[in-house]
Amino acid sequence: MNADTAPTAEAEPHDAAGRTPVRAATPADAEAIIRIRSEYVLSSPLTEEWVRRCTDELAPRLTPEGDARAFAVDAPDGTMAACALGLIHPVLAGPAYPRGRAARVHVVATHPDHRRRGYARAVVSTLLDHLADVTLFELHTSTEAALLYRELGFSGSPALMRMTRRSQPVVGAAGAQPDSTWVPPQQYADSLPRAAAFVCLYATDEDDRPLQLHSVYSPGHPWHMIGGAMDLGERPWDAVVRECREETGMTAVGPPRLLATVYGQLRAQRPYSTLQLIFDGGRLTDEQIRGLTLDAREHDEARVLPLAEWEALMPARDFARLRAVEDARRTGVAAYIDTWGDA
Structure with a gap:
């Protein structure tokens, strides 16, 4: 996404109130959106065949029944x-969404x-206002444009990743042939796996009986350890301290001691992997x-409860x-589990 964070010149056109006239895009705008994405967002422009394919896919999604919403500013x-x-x-509902x-x-x-006329701010603000019932957003942006998104309520983190399957060996992998084609940094980053990170704190009483919290919103997982999802840009132990304070009012005391790493593979209803880091509380x-x-x-x-008595109370x-x-x-x-969520 390109940077357009602050107006430095007289923006045109304006409406009667001096505001940038933003309009809702329609299926007829699909090709223009695809071409502006191809030229100014992607690391390599699309071929005409891909412009046609993307246009044909986007157009029906821009209808009221579709899952795409777009807003535009027209030039004179x-x-x-x-x-x-x-x-x-x-997505699965949660307290924040x-x-x-x-x-x-x-x-x-x-x-x-x-x-430099404030057009990006205008179209993004209108899009966010239109999606008032959506509270969970994701985006990739440039360093230059990051300030705009922070002002609009976003926070940045390298934890947000996408995954595309490689058809060739990874450059530098043992036994792989060197790849003479240079891959732009963003394209390489987009090929990396995308995962959601969680932290947990395992605590017991003085008789080593595990402490568990009863959930009011997750009947499928009624009892679980203190913990939750990491925030964007947050370090794992900082997330433990925050979750512990939010969920129990207690302050977790370090130094951090990792007890287990739990990995969950992506599934049809969860298009990303999960990684849980469980610390000793x-x-x-x-x-x-x-x-x-x-x-x-x-x-x-x-x-x-004694460990054995928890078996009847949870999956x-x-x-x-x-x-x-x-x-x-x-x-x-330390324990390692890589079958979390497998059928």
Whole structure:
């Protein structure tokens, strides 16, 4: 996405109130959006065949029934000066996105002749206003344009990744033939796996009975450890400290000690991998356990039980993870699980 963060020249055209006239894009704008993406967003322009294919795909998605929404600013000659395109898709609902809708800001671009006039800000702001019921967004942006997105409420992180399957050996891999074709950095970054990262804190009472929290929103996983998803740009242990404070009112004390790494492969309803890092939360006194302050929006009970008694209260894979973590603490050998979520 190109940078167009602040107006430095008289923007034209303007409406009667002096604002940039932004309009909703229609299926007839599909080719113009594809061409502006090809020229000013992608590292290599599309061929005419790919322009046609992408146009044919995008046009029906720009209808009211489709999953694409776009807004544009027209130049005085009627061509497209700037546009922002968002693609909406369903996700599992969560506290931060209760409607289970997410949007990828797929294209934000301004023709070079019309940059530095605030057009990108205008089309992105209109797109976000239009998607008022969407609270989970993702995008890739340039360093130059990052300030604009921060001002609009986005936060940046290298944790957001996409994956494309390679048809050739990775450059530099053992035994692979050297690839003489240079790959642009963004293209290479786009080929890397995309994953969601989670952290957990395993705590017990002084008799080594695991502490678990009862979820109010996840009937499929009713009991689980303290923890949650990492925020963009957040370090794993910082995420543990934050989640512990938010969920229990307790301050996690380091130094960090990793007990287990849990990997989940992507599935049809989850188009990304998951990575869980489980840390040792130590042994809590009865007074500390009684003093836990739960967030009622997430949990309604904290309970300690002997390990064996947890088996009947949770899915088999959850108990297998809990048992592996208990073994890791007892033996001092970190656990590794790479079948999380497998059928």
